[in-house]
Amino acid sequence: MIIDWKAIAGIMGVLLGALGVALVVPALVGLLYGEPEWWAFAATAAGSGIVGGGLWLAFRPKEELRVREGFAIVALAWFVLSLVGALPWTMTGVLDSYADAFFEVMSGFTTTGATILGGATTPQIEAVPNAFLFWRSLTHWLGGMGIIVLTIAVLPLLGVGGMQLFKAEVPGPSADKLTPRVSETAKRLWAIYVALTAIQVILLLPAMSFFDAVNHAMATLATGGFSTENGSVGQYGSAYVDWVVTVFMVLAGMNFVLHYRLLHKDWSATNNEELKVYFAFLGGATLLLTLVLWTPTGDVLPAPVTLDGEVVTQDVVDQTVGAAQAEADAAAEGADLEEVETESADRVGGENIGGGAQEAAELASREERGRTVVRYDSFWDSLRYAAFQAAAIITTTGFGTADYEVWPPLALVVLFALFFVGGMAGSTGGGVKVVRVLLILKNSFRELRQLVHPQAILPIRLDHRVVPEGILRNVLSFIVFYVGLIGLGTLLMGILGLDIWSAFSATFSCVGNVGPAFGAMGPTENYTHVPTAGKWILSVLMMAGRLEIFTVLLLFTPGFWKR
Amino acid sequence: MIIDWKAIAGIMGVLLGALGVALVVPALVGLLYGEPEWWAFAATAAGSGIVGGGLWLAFRPKEELRVREGFAIVALAWFVLSLVGALPWTMTGVLDSYADAFFEVMSGFTTTGATILGGATTPQIEAVPNAFLFWRSLTHWLGGMGIIVLTIAVLPLLGVGGMQLFKAEVPGPSADKLTPRVSETAKRLWAIYVALTAIQVILLLPAMSFFDAVNHAMATLATGGFSTENGSVGQYGSAYVDWVVTVFMVLAGMNFVLHYRLLHKDWSATNNEELKVYFAFLGGATLLLTLVLWTPTGDVLPAPVTLDGEVVTQDVVDQTVGAAQAEADAAAEGADLEEVETESADRVGGENIGGGAQEAAELASREERGRTVVRYDSFWDSLRYAAFQAAAIITTTGFGTADYEVWPPLALVVLFALFFVGGMAGSTGGGVKVVRVLLILKNSFRELRQLVHPQAILPIRLDHRVVPEGILRNVLSFIVFYVGLIGLGTLLMGILGLDIWSAFSATFSCVGNVGPAFGAMGPTENYTHVPTAGKWILSVLMMAGRLEIFTVLLLFTPGFWKR
Ligand SMILES: [K+]
Ligand SMILES: [K+]
Incomplete structure (x- = not known):
């Protein structure tokens, strides 16, 4: 055949x-x-x-x-x-x-x-x-x-x-x-x-x-x-x-x-476990991010963002994002930093709230942003940015309204967790899909119960129907493939000379079809500086992630073509 | 009961x-x-x-x-x-x-x-x-x-x-x-x-x-x-x-x-698949690391380490490791950098090959190390450091003879992959264990074959014996727990304010019982600066990883204590 x-x-x-x-x-x-x-x-x-x-x-x-x-x-x-x-x-x-x-x-x-x-x-x-x-x-x-x-x-x-x-x-x-x-x-x-x-x-x-x-x-x-x-x-x-x-x-x-x-x-149709978990993740993440981002007085939480002693609001940062990008790109080409500062300051121009050209450039530099932590002093602003970014990441849309890399550490960790979850199965979203995360969680609890009751038969149900064990193994294997593919991609990007955190997060982002990542491929960066071979590799990873991995991997197995 | x-x-x-x-x-x-x-x-x-x-x-x-x-x-x-x-x-x-x-x-x-x-x-x-x-x-x-x-x-x-x-x-x-x-x-x-x-x-x-x-x-x-x-x-x-x-x-x-x-x-006894894979991983990683670390002329590979225009050998770096640690600690306390440079220079003292106090301190500073890439100009040195570090990581011993964070990116990625594998089951090593990695790989190939032959029954064998499907599901679930625990730990460490890469790699290292991690908990750093709550959390994670996770998680399930 x-x-x-x-x-x-x-x-x-x-x-x-x-x-x-x-x-x-x-x-x-x-x-x-x-x-x-x-x-x-x-x-x-x-x-x-x-x-x-x-x-x-x-x-x-x-x-x-x-x-x-x-x-x-x-x-x-x-x-x-x-x-x-x-x-x-x-x-x-x-x-x-x-x-x-x-x-x-x-x-x-x-x-x-x-x-x-x-x-x-x-x-x-x-x-x-x-x-x-x-x-x-x-x-x-x-x-x-x-x-x-x-x-x-x-x-x-x-x-x-x-x-x-x-x-x-x-x-x-x-x-x-x-x-x-x-x-x-x-x-x-x-x-x-x-x-x-x-x-x-x-x-x-x-x-x-x-x-x-x-x-x-x-x-x-x-x-x-x-x-x-x-x-x-x-x-x-x-x-x-x-x-x-x-x-x-x-x-x-x-x-x-x-x-x-x-x-x-x-x-x-609303009586659907995956739907409930999807909204639970969305709501939970939004709530958590809102609380983390919101700092009424600017110094309630540890390490509020300051620049020359003043608390910096998101507006300032928003307007330095473009400058940061130009600077990072120029830096990649080895351009003189002095020149870049002037250039980026020109681009930000008169819109820059509360700061001169140098201040903007200062905040914009990647090193500075790495140490800067941004919060919002209005609850509604916090909610707005939190809900947007939570939805953008969990659905794997990847739009941005804020440079999340300057958010507090906890916010980054929450977003990174959402990178993994993805949208519902049957949506246009990527990631591993909410239903798989749900089944994994159910299986985990089952495994623990099984340890206490070694003889008991404990079927897993989804929407009141028993999930066949074969499908469950499919799902577990999918997760292993998913994690393995990210590992392999990180290895390949490492071979090409990317630093490990950028390599890891970019691979993660591409396999999950999110888009933005962290580090050198953060929300204000782009993939231009990835070596050519890396662009082909990431392209194939995007495809593999999008096509549920199996579909693409299968083509690389000799047995598929032979008989 | x-x-x-x-x-x-x-x-x-x-x-x-x-x-x-x-x-x-x-x-x-x-x-x-x-x-x-x-x-x-x-x-x-x-x-x-x-x-x-x-x-x-x-x-x-x-x-x-x-x-x-x-x-x-x-x-x-x-x-x-x-x-x-x-x-x-x-x-x-x-x-x-x-x-x-x-x-x-x-x-x-x-x-x-x-x-x-x-x-x-x-x-x-x-x-x-x-x-x-x-x-x-x-x-x-x-x-x-x-x-x-x-x-x-x-x-x-x-x-x-x-x-x-x-x-x-x-x-x-x-x-x-x-x-x-x-x-x-x-x-x-x-x-x-x-x-x-x-x-x-x-x-x-x-x-x-x-x-x-x-x-x-x-x-x-x-x-x-x-x-x-x-x-x-x-x-x-x-x-x-x-x-x-x-x-x-x-x-x-x-x-x-x-x-x-x-x-x-x-x-x-040598006719043991896990043993073969263990040595394959060890040998493969050592070979790869040796080739990556070895640079006969000092400029064959991209970005060799230089300091003031001279190629730096491992000896110099070895002797600045202590200085780097003192400096990093002092920096954590906000001490004056000038003072630290003198202090670390004093400690390195006359042993410092080819450089004055300031040079050593310069190389030692964390920012500098982050950008520095170290290679070796002798094949035997490369092999020695490569074999040691590969064995130290795959067996999860965590000893150090070199600051691997200044190794080329590919070397870091290889080491990070070994973090996951761990020793053989029945050894004193941590990680997920070689046999589990082997079973996962076998299961992955099986899943792909199953897609092409949906009706076929494809049992998985280990050392010529069929592995029961229940055990296979155990192993897959274990991996999911393992990855999930690392995710949870990263989240908790993020809440405590650690940067995401340090939080992730430290959690990874503790769950796998490796010891050293990357970033703020890298091979020349220590865990002193982790907040107190974080130390308790990491302690429990070490315990959970060491006791195959299930054993510890089980105690947190209400069903375990009730009936
Ligand atoms: K996307
Ligand atoms: K260890």
Whole structure:
């Protein structure tokens, strides 16, 4: 039973054709804004469409797909579409390096949102043509659509990492072949996805341009995190925007089947353990972060942020984030620090509250930020930043309204824990998924009880149904794979010379499709300075994380291809 | 079926009596060296012996112990003996803080070797009376004895984390009660332990005093890591010492049942998968580290270490380690840096190769070390330091001959990976144990194969025997607990204000009973500056890690005590 390459080629043809259609949109955006780069999207669209159509006509599969080909297509789809989707970036010279372009597009399709823009060798986000900014957001949005159909309708059939649990819940296929009912399920859920995106666009319109609203809405629903601004969502400095995005990140991190059922007034859908735990994590983290960040008098908690003896508020820090980035990039190039300070001061300019150029540059320097701790003197500000960042991390969207690396240590630890959890299964969020964390916790308690009652049979239940032991082992194995993959990635990034904390947190972030990390890839940094080989490795890690690991690892096992 | 407190009290009496006997030895050491503090050991010995004897006489269990009481005794033993063993430290005022003393003794009994000595508020190791140095080593050695009997003869009966696997291999008990045959097994293995310690003492004698040799041998066989020198084993600057210690660390990281079988000429014992993987990890890590550390010309690899334009060799760095520690401690107290530089320069003194006082202090400062990368220009030096550190970390001994934090990033990542692996099951080493890592890897490959062959039954074999699925789930759950405990510990240490990387690596190190960590608890630092609450938390984490987690966690479940 050799793998059926023709069937794979046929389906890849469909996907390339779809990519061709998608690429027309950024071409139109470019035309609309009078950007000369629009041709690159048009040319790639035409090429992708023609090749895809040809493959489809030549290799159109006559029978239903088998499981083995299903696996190959899933992984190949993300890889090949990213290879093609990267072309416009380098064709136009907006990016010089194809590795950069591939990283950016894979980061888009996997809804990771890690960016190489804004670095020393890449353009600042504000200098990138709108067609490209839109293409980044569109890769997120399409990636999110792909993930919804994948996790709800495809992966359960393939038996990946406990995803079988969701088979029964979905108004979809029940056979072990990929049937036409998959597309029926997908369409229903996509309709919700599109509707939620549209509603968010409308809600964002009062506070930003139509272009920005569309881009941010697409990035939100996909839990992607690319922004059209260097300062991410924080750039708007609007509590209204922050709260709208927070709410829609939370919605995007929910199982879309739940949205479907709630829309059809099936209120029993809320009687769902994973949902309750998701909100418990969100609420708990928000509460904890709020309390940690809030310091009414500025000196109640230990080590409040001070600069030249004055307590520094978030506003000051917000405005030095850009300066910090420029400085870090310049430092990476070995530029003279004196020069950078002047430059960053110029960029921050007159907006800088309560400080001169040197003060801003001082706070901005990475060493300084490493020692600085920021808190807020208003409860509502604390809540706003806490809720936003908790939602941004647990849903793995990765948007930023604050440089969390200057938050108190406890806040960092809470955020880091959320890196692991991720969204609900069946959402567009990454991470290990709330349901797996829940099952692990249940299994842990069971193991302890088992020690006291060695003879007892203690089944694990989820939503009142017994979870088969095989699925439980799947879930435990998934966690081991997940942790192992992070270990391997850290090792590889270490080989490439990254410091261990940056290597570890960046790998963690990419496998979990979060985006920002800590250290050299912190929330105000980017991935530009990662060596080329590291960009390819992180790209594959993003893909592996996004496709529930098994799907990608399987392709690297010889047995998969042989028999 | 209420827990049988009387039986527990009776057994604790025996253990307290044994502790009383053990405490006589440091009392004698104190007398021998004419140290006035000997009385504290004598007094504690008497108290412990009297209370222990009384408990035994009053509550001597008439029946065989049940599993439940076995669990309670295991965890209580480490906790209570540490509480008592800490008394001489504070009775004599050698340490001011009981939390410090408890941490140090728990670190000893758990063979962790994390120390609070040499900090800003604690005496330097060289200033500590010999009786106390000996007591530290003795806690290691006794802890190692406890672990051997525990993992080979007790935990398998209790069904902890896959330890059942070893039931069959041990010439010991087969019933599900703790029978007298346990003590027979223990005695045989202890004889090997004592013999290996004696051999190492003899081998070390040409290079150090009898006192130092005994202490280092005890710390080696227990994979403990306490040293009588501030600079650990590196202080002797002897390749001979390094290699002797390396070999005995490797022996200590092996299953003592294997030693027993090999001693009885049962050569089939070498046909053991865990053993092969243990040496594969050791050999692979040593090779990798050697290649990474070795730079023949000093500038072949990127970023060789330079100081004022000259390549720095390990010798220079070795001698500034002490200075670095003094400086870091002083910095923690906010002392004037100028003063420290002079002080540390004085300590390094004339031995300093190729540099004046300021140069040494410069290299020694933590910031500088953070950016400095050390390599060796001799292959044999590279091999020596690589083999030592690989063995020290994988066996979780934690001795140091080099400040690995100034090694190249890849070396750090390799060491960090070894933090996780640990020694073989049935050794005195910590970590998750090689056999568990092996089973996880086998399970991972199985899961991938299962995806391709969903209907196939794919049993996992270890040494040609099928591993029951229940044990496999035990092992997977153990890993989840292990990772979860590190996460929880990091969270708690973050709450106490430690930076996230130090909090994470220190927790990792304590749960794995390694000792040194990274960052603020790196190989040249100590745990003195951890807040008091943190010392208690880390103490419990050391205990939990040492006792295979389940044993300790179980005591925190309400069900354990109720029925
Ligand atoms: K993301
Ligand atoms: K140790």
